[in-house]
Amino acid sequence: MRLHVPIRLRWSDLDAYGHVNNAEMLRLLEEARIEAFWVSHDARDAAVGASTAVIDGRPGADTITLISRQEVEYLAPVPYLRAPLDVELWIANMSGARLDVCYEVFAPPESEPRTLFARASTTIVLVDAASGRPRRITDHERAAWSPYQDEPLRFTRRT
Template identity: 70%
Template sequence: MRLHVPTPLRWSDLDAYGHVNNARMLSLLEEARIQAFWVSAEADENAAGASTAVLDATPGADTVTLIARQEVEYLAPIPYQRQPLDIELWIGHMGGASLEVCYEVFSPLGVEPRVLYTRAVTTIVLVDSATERPRRIDDREREAWQPYLGDPIVFRRR
């Protein structure tokens, strides 16, 4: 099963070429990931659904999420558009203390033809704030994320 996270662009995401900047894309993926996985005090408003949002990784919390690795394929340039991008998000692998979040970034819902702009994967390590060492994914997290396990992305260029 995949989450669909509507992710709005800003005009300032464009660079001098007039398309969404390649580095800024990772900020969009970061935002989609936070919407999907982070506990929110305002969980009812969480567009991505509350069920996966079990990770309290806000500054000051017990867990820090470290980004260990990212891989991104840019398939088509992205123009500024007002409707949010449709970012599909799932988990390609769940390890002991880490997980791989996979993304496919599509044109806004309802816009035809549907365009796949970007595919990416982020490896996240859960780190205990106190010990600063990796900590295991706990049972509640594992249970919440299990339904979103899917095939990892096979990248075209490698």
């Protein structure tokens, strides 16, 4: 099963070529990840998959999430769109302190055709804020995330 996270572009995501910049794409994935996995402490914000949002990301929280690795294939330039992109997101691996998140970034659901703009994966390491050392995925986290575990992406452009 996959999460669907709507992610709005900003006009400033465009670079001088008039397309969403390649680095900015990683910020969009970051937002999708936060929306999906981080507890929201705003009462009214329960937009997406509240059941998977179990990491406390507030300043002073127990856990820090470090990015260990990222891989992106850019399949089509992303123009400026006012309707949110549809970021599909799932977990390919969970082991120890490590989590592999995969994404497929699509045009807004109503678009014709429904372009696949990018495929990506991010390896996250959960780190104990106090000790600065990796800490294992908890049973609670594993239970929340297991329904969204799926096959890893196959990247086709590696040399």
